[in-house]
Amino acid sequence: MSLKDDLKGIIPEKELEILPNRFDIIGDIAVVSIPDELVLYKEDIASAIMGKMQNIRNVLNKVSKLEGNRRVADLEIIAGNSTETIHKEFGFSYKIDLRESFFNGRLSYERKRVASLVNAGEKVLVPFSGVGPFAIPAAKSADYVVAVEMNGAACKSFTKNCKLNKLENKIHIINADANSIPNLLKTEFERAIIPTPYGMDRFLKTISPLVKPGGFIHFYTFKPKEEIKELIGKYEDMGFEVLFHRRCGNVAPGISRWVFDLKK
Template structure:
């Protein structure tokens, strides 16, 4: 454990029998730090927030994540421990994203993964991004002289997406759509060269729903949550549906034994749909 880790700094200030409850890490979105403090440590929450600020000089606000992501808009409940605003601007590679964490879902841990996938987009492709949020997949993809259709149900996220299109001085072909991803086959009567699908937890049925929208030979980057032991079974299921698995990557753990994975899939000519 690092000498300067949050746990190391905090455990000096709490009783020994509570040290097991100290968070091991926190996330940073712009100048906001997000930490999950269990009830056992609530009396020490202000101290923990102060320690976080001492570790990262750019932090202006510290939020306690009081609930898991929930509801159609996939937003957590937050309690402000330090500071006075949930609005921030997050930098990711050469892009900036303005957002309000009380209104939208944003995962800073996926920064490298978003860069990896959007770097694969080829000029003149038609790209579909459901669950696009405030635009961290859609905007970098759209910079590459392509047409990007991005769909998001949360109207607040759509507001921030529009702000971020302007913030990044983007003038290309990007088409935000405020709609439920389940309605995409009805809304969009076209086929795409590439699908980037950051699927929410437990929503794997979107693979079958969106597959008919992908051209033969097209690429789908499908994100899902599962245990490592199920990877081979998933590969077989994608093969049975007419897809070749080009690569599989772990994109972080979400629960004990459960990780987020991305399957880079190529649609064969004999694929279903």
């Protein structure tokens, strides 16, 4: 049964139509976006989620989109008493406070996929690293990982997560704006993983000079499906071989997140 099915008879049918049927699960926290028209039913929605998912101890309502340089949303606790959790995926653990740091639980498969491509001995660069969900799995195989993150709170959690996963000796965290990477780093890398925020495609050109010829870039962008063919041509014109691409979920009507595996 869906969340909407669970709430039939509690929320009027007309209002129920606008309730999102999906919610994000991060550790023992569920994050839902409740439309303004349904705020009177937020406790009922939280109860339905916790009844459906026995491992959920806290339910948060995302009352704003990602905002500011820290890329965090405004979250309201509607069940439970915490925005902190430990999220586990594919053998790795991430401690995070969702009010302080961004985390996308829907990219777990991508994190596993990309980490599986990292070869022993590689030096890997990860801008927009957050609390470490791309960098930590990559570090398992890599020689070392350099991760850059602007959000100081995320860097503190990331440092704890390196210790939690026993990889603190293989990851160097830099608390800085990704725009400053060319001035901060002179090392060349065999691989870069770029989980680019919305509207920041320029970072492909920013990071590319730091990747060795023959090296790899995993680049994430937000585009409608009809632009993908043209985008592949653009990347080829930039000197990349497009090895693979796939859609990684919808983010808005007609707009999806896409990943491109590029060889320089």
